[in-house]
Amino acid sequence: xxxxxxxxxxxxxxxxxxxxxxxxxxxxxxxxxxxxxxxxxxxxxxxxxxxxxxxxxxxxxxxxxxxxxxxxxxxxxxxxxxxxxxxxxxxxxxxxxxxxxxxxxxxxxxxxxxxxxxxxxxxxxxxxxxxxxxxxxxxxxxxxxxxxxxxxxxxxxxxxxxxxxxxxxxxxxxxxxxxxxxxxxxxxxxxxxxxxxxxxxxxxxxxxxxxxxxxxxxxxxxxxxxxxxxxxxxxxxxxxxxxxxxxxxxxxxxxxxxxxxxxxxxxxxxxxxxxxxxxxxxxxxxxxxxxxxxxxxxxxxxxxxxxxxxxxxxxxxxxxxxxxxxxxxxxxxxxxxxx
Amino acid sequence: xxxxxxxxxxxxxxxxxxxxxxxxxxxxxxxxxxxxxxxxxxxxxxxxxxxxxxxxxxxxxxxxxxxxxxxxxxxxxxxxxxxxxxxxxxxxxxxxxxxxxxxxxxxxxxxxxxxxxxxxxxxxxxxxxxxxxxxxxxxxxxxxxxxxxxxxxxxxxxxxxxxxxxxxxxxxxxxxxxxxxxxxxxxxxxxxxxxxxxxxxxxxxxxxxxxxxxxxxxxxxxxxxxxxxxxxxxxxxxxxxxxxxxxxxxxxxxxxxxxxxxxxxxxxxxxxxxxxxxxxx
Ligand SMILES: Nc1ncnc2c1ncn2[C@@H]1O[C@H](COP(=O)(O)OP(=O)(O)OP(=O)(O)O)[C@@H](O)[C@H]1O
Ligand SMILES: [Mg+2]
Numbered sequence: 246x247x248x249x250x251x252x253x254x255x256x257x258x259x260x261x262x263x264x265x266x267x268x269x270x271x272x273x274x275x276x277x278x279x280x281x282x283x284x285x286x287x288x289x290x291x292x293x294x295x296x297x298x299x300x301x302x303x304x305x306x307x308x309x310x311x312x313x314x315x316x317x318x319x320x321x322x323x324x325x326x327x328x329x330x331x332x333x334x335x336x337x338x339x340x341x342x343x344x345x346x347x348x349x350x351x352x353x354x355x356x357x358x359x360x361x362x363x364x365x366x367x368x369x370x371x372x373x374x375x376x377x378x379x380x381x382x383x384x385x386x387x388x389x390x391x392x393x394x395x396x397x398x399x400x401x402x403x404x405x406x407x408x409x410x411x412x413x414x415x416x417x418x419x420x421x422x423x424x425x426x427x428x429x430x431x432x433x434x435x436x437x438x439x440x441x442x443x444x445x446x447x448x449x450x451x452x453x454x455x456x457x458x459x460x461x462x463x464x465x466x467x468x469x470x471x472x473x474x475x476x477x478x479x480x481x482x483x484x485x486x487x488x489x490x491x492x493x494x495x496x497x498x499x500x501x502x503x504x505x506x507x508x509x510x511x512x513x514x515x516x517x518x519x520x521x522x523x524x525x526x527x528x529x530x531x532x533x534x535x536x537x538x539x540x541x542x543x544x545x546x547x548x549x550x551x552x553x554x555x556x557x558x559x560x561x562x563x564x565x566x567x568x569x570x571x572x573x574x575x576x577x578x579x580x581x582x583x584x
Numbered sequence: 585x586x587x588x589x590x591x592x593x594x595x596x597x598x599x600x601x602x603x604x605x606x607x608x609x610x611x612x613x614x615x616x617x618x619x620x621x622x623x624x625x626x627x628x629x630x631x632x633x634x635x636x637x638x639x640x641x642x643x644x645x646x647x648x649x650x651x652x653x654x655x656x657x658x659x660x661x662x663x664x665x666x667x668x669x670x671x672x673x674x675x676x677x678x679x680x681x682x683x684x685x686x687x688x689x690x691x692x693x694x695x696x697x698x699x700x701x702x703x704x705x706x707x708x709x710x711x712x713x714x715x716x717x718x719x720x721x722x723x724x725x726x727x728x729x730x731x732x733x734x735x736x737x738x739x740x741x742x743x744x745x746x747x748x749x750x751x752x753x754x755x756x757x758x759x760x761x762x763x764x765x766x767x768x769x770x771x772x773x774x775x776x777x778x779x780x781x782x783x784x785x786x787x788x789x790x791x792x793x794x795x796x797x798x799x800x801x802x803x804x805x806x807x808x809x810x811x812x813x814x815x816x817x818x819x820x821x822x823x824x825x826x827x828x829x830x831x832x833x834x835x836x837x838x839x840x841x842x843x844x845x846x847x848x849x850x851x852x853x854x855x856x857x858x859x860x861x862x863x864x865x
Contacts, residue, residue, distance in 0.1 A: 265590065267654070270601070308589060308775045331781075339779040347776040349804040359801070360781035410780050 254417060254449050255282040255305060255337070260314035262300055274300040276473040277314065282417070287443045287450045289460045289481070292470035293495045298453045299342070301470065302419050305451070306337035319416070335364070338415030342422045342453075344406030345399060353397075354390030357408045364413075371412075378408040381446075382438055400431030407435075411442075418442065420452040424459060436462060457499040461485070461520045469494050486518045501525035508532050589771050589778075599764055601724045607649035608725045611844040612734030618851030619722045625855035626714050631863035632703070635710040638858055642717035649725045659720045660713065667712050671705045678704050723760075732757040733838055751828065758817070769809055770802065777801040 262275040274297045282288050290298050303309045304316050307323050307330045316323040318333055341347065350356035357378060361371045376386045382404040394405065403423075411418070423439065424432040440463055443450040454460055460467060460481055467484050469477035477484060477494055485502050488494070498506070498520075505517045505528055515528040602608065607615070626638050646653050677694075678701035690697040726734070736753040743749040774784060782801050840848075 270599075303775065306779055308778060331783075334779060334781065341772065341776045341779065344776065346805055346809060347773060347780075347801070349801045363781040363783070413781060 252283050253281050254284040254319060255451075256280070256315075256317045257301070257304065258315050258317075260301070260304060260311055260316060262297075262304070262309060262312055264300075266312065274473055278470075278473070278475055280468055280475060280478075282449060282451060283466075284416075284449055285443075285447050287440075287463050287465050288452075289464035289467045290451065290453045290470060291455065291457075291460060291467060291496060292476075294455075296470040297473045298470055299421055302339065302421060302451065302453060305417070305419050306339045307333045308339070331364070335413050336415055337417045337419060338410040338413055339419045340407055340410050340421065340423065342425060344410075345402035348394045348402060348405060348409075351393060351395075352390070353384070353392045353394055353405055356394055356405060357412055360409060360413045374412045374414065375408070378411040381411055381442060382408045383434065384408060400427055400435075403427065403431070403435070415448075417449040417451065420450070422453050422455065424454075424456065439463065457485075457497055458501075461499045461501065462522075469496060471495065481520060482518055485520050504529065589775050599724060600727045601651055601655065602727075603650040603725075605648060605650040605725065606843075606847070607645065607721065610847055611838055611840040612726055612730040613737040613838065614840055614844050614848040615722065615726060616731075616734040616738055618848050618855075619718060621855045622851060622858075623715055623718055625858040626711055626718070629711075629858045629863075630703075630707050632706065632865055633863040634858055634861065635707055635714065637863075638714045639710060639717075641854055641858075642714050642721070645718070645721045649721050651721065651724050655724065656717050656720045660716055663712065663716055667709055670712075671709050674708065675701055675705045728757055728761045729836075730838075731760065733834065733836075737838065748829070750832070762813075765813075766806070766810070770806060773802050773805055 257278055257280040260275055260278040262273075264270075264272040264274055278297075278301060280301075290301065292298050300309065304311065304323070305318070307316075307328070310326075311324045314324075318337060321328050321333060323333065348356050350359065354375060357375050358371050361374060362368075366374075375390070379386045379389060384401070384404055394402070397405070407420075407423075418439075420439070424435055427435065436459060439450060439452070442448045443463070450463070452459075452463065464481050467477070467479060467481050468475055469484070471494060477487070477491065479487075484494075484496065485498050488496060488498055501522060501524075502517065502520050505515045505519065505525060508515045508529070509517050513532040515532050519525060519528055622641075626635075629635055629638060643653065646656055675697060678698075687699045688696060689699065689702070723731075732753050735756055736749055739747070739749040739752065774782075778784070782798070784798055784802070
């Protein structure tokens, strides 16, 4: 896992971290984490509270330096004290949990432009970038740039904070619980925009989440952290399929999967490994039309919907990074690296 | 200083390290009183030997409280610049202020270093260290609740003179309690702003305007969250039935037992010894 692949934009190998090291309050948080982020992918990091997710992602842009192990971003080793940390922070845009707290300028435009102006980028280009960033998050530039930051809703503030990081033009966007505390509409809107950034702008996205629906909607790879270890690593499909055998992960299934399981336990022959909303809808429709009801259980299922799971290639919209199949295996099974 | 955001590391004020030692279990009122007397006697002691003895007692307190000494030392670290500046100023200028007392070691222009000024420097440095150690042991071994009860218990006599003792104790408690919280918040804010290109402490020290502007992204959000937090705290207290100025009973009643009194008397004896013992130099 230590070797870095050409398509990988960020690799973490054998990373350890202890908070307040060398004091009586020392608090170990990470124990030998390995993780690979291929360029263009959308990776979810999930895990129980206190499992070390926030600690891990703060290593991605050098806010925390490796105490042991290594973090490599675009070939730069972050354990090297000489590394240009400003360049790393520009390449890896990190958005903290509740980022609306960090807004400090009076006007929205000024706050978004803070980072690039700080880097000495000419004003005309900063304006161009701010326009782009605000457009991406869904804020109208002309209308919003002179709005007061204190007279905004929580959802709008979060968009401003997100734009304030996107304006740095990062190659990797790292988000810590981006939708926590948002209302359902703002949440859906934000998720769609993050997904567009990943799928159409080609931005690599890493996000921390407690919400399996979000994971199902966005991620092509999932890492499950438990007590500072990577306890599972694979596609969302593999994760949701493995939940029964892995209660130790303390991960719940998205509602769609729960529905399919409930149908399954009532004798419907639905494919419980499908999890996105369109997939679940297909399964439910098939069950409702009687094709796979308990009565029809004896007949061999027909049509492409019943294709065995091994032939399943995922829905068309699910873009695989660099055309490769996302490497997928559970760490604990000790599989060889899939590539 | 890139990458160094662990502010909480050096803040020992307001932190509590439960080890269950005899110091921890001492009645908070007597502990506070003993600590106050001890600090007073440290400030009154001006002999070399007396201060060395005082330092030894402070170190023994760490052992007695089962708090690692490294913890006290890390509390000392942020104070080092103050101690140094104070020492240098005293060394350079104290010799003049009090006339030609003692032997003159060095004299150049208005600078005069005498045996009296050397004594002042050494003694005040030792005092500083002793007091920081003593306060560290006190705060590390006393939880916030105990501290409030201690302050309130000691100030109770003033209550008869219409001094709002309880409110005062509460203000002190809240202030101390939130020091680590704000350090955490500050740490998070520094990280968040650094993630979008901010830099702290990189400007030249003489460029005060720039350095001041550099901290705006920290100070403004911090004020904001502090005000929000204060409002939430007030609401939470009222929601749980807190009424300012109303008589309150305590969940835990502190009663000084025999062991507390013995320890307090031992503390008084040590304090008195430090002030009145005839240390030869
Ligand atoms: N600044 C800090 N100082 C000391 N310990 C810390 C600090 N931040 C986190 N920890 C500890 O490190 C461990 C991992 O914390 P972390 O914040 O990474 O968890 P998390 O997975 O992000 O949890 P959550 O889902 O609640 O955000 C926890 O046990 C926590 O108590
Ligand atoms: Mg977290």
